[in-house]
Amino acid sequence: MKNRIFPIMALIMISVVSATAQGSNPEYVKMLNNQSDALKISKKINENKIKLYELEGKLVQETKNSQSTILKAQSSANQNVAAADKLSENVSNKKNAKDAKKSASDAKHDSNKVTDASDDASDLTREIADLKNEIISQQSQLALIPGYPFKD
Numbered sequence: 001m002k003n004r005i006f007p008i009m010a011l012i013m014i015s016v017v018s019a020t021a022q023g024s025n026p027e028y029v030k031m032l033n034n035q036s037d038a039l040k041i042s043k044k045i046n047e048n049k050i051k052l053y054e055l056e057g058k059l060v061q062e063t064k065n066s067q068s069t070i071l072k073a074q075s076s077a078n079q080n081v082a083a084a085d086k087l088s089e090n091v092s093n094k095k096n097a098k099d100a101k102k103s104a105s106d107a108k109h110d111s112n113k114v115t116d117a118s119d120d121a122s123d124l125t126r127e128i129a130d131l132k133n134e135i136i137s138q139q140s141q142l143a144l145i146p147g148y149p150f151k152d
Contacts, residue, residue, distance in 0.1 A: 031147065034145050034146055034147060034148070037145055038142060038145050038148050041138055041141055041142045041145075042142065044138055045135055045138045045139060045142070048131055048134055048135050048138070049135065051131060052128065052131045052132065052135065055124060055127060055128050055131065056128060058124060059121065059124045059125065059128065062117065062120055062121045062124055063121060065117060066114070066117040066118060066120075066121055069110070069113050069114050069117045070114055070117075072110050072113075073107070073110035073111050073113065073114045076103070076106045076107040076109075076110040076111075077107045077110075077111075079103045079106070079107070080100070080103040080104050080106070080107040082103075083096070083099045083100040083102075083103040083104075084100050084103075084104075086099070086100070087099075087100040
């Protein structure tokens with residue numbers, strides 16, 4: 001009889017240990033899910049930071065291009081004024097009229113380029129601000145994950 005009780009007791013103890021291990025298992029799974037979520041959010045944050053860095057570099061380049069476009073537009077406007085003055089001195093001169101018309105067209109074209117460059121810079125600035133807000137939001141989500149930062 002004693003020989004039968006020992007194996008039964010051993011099976012009961014193994015069952016209790018197994019049940020105890022299964023009882024803590026959902027918490028462990030939850031912790032792993034939290035870590036997985038944190039990794040996904042961290043990955044998005046890093047991707048957005050890379051995109052932000054690229055956009056900020058693009059904005060610097062766009063600003064430089066905008067400055068050169070403004071200078072070119074100012075030069076075209078000055079040439080237009082000079083051509084208009086020359087035409088006003090001799091209104092019947094067809095060459096002066098043609099030059100004035102061409103310089104006015106160039107000035108208008110360059111003015112439109114300035115507007116486009118300004119719009120592009122504004123769009124980039126808006127996109128950068130939106131991306132910064134998204135990063136802040138993602139960092140807030142990350143901070144709300146229980147146990148973050150995780151320690152192993």
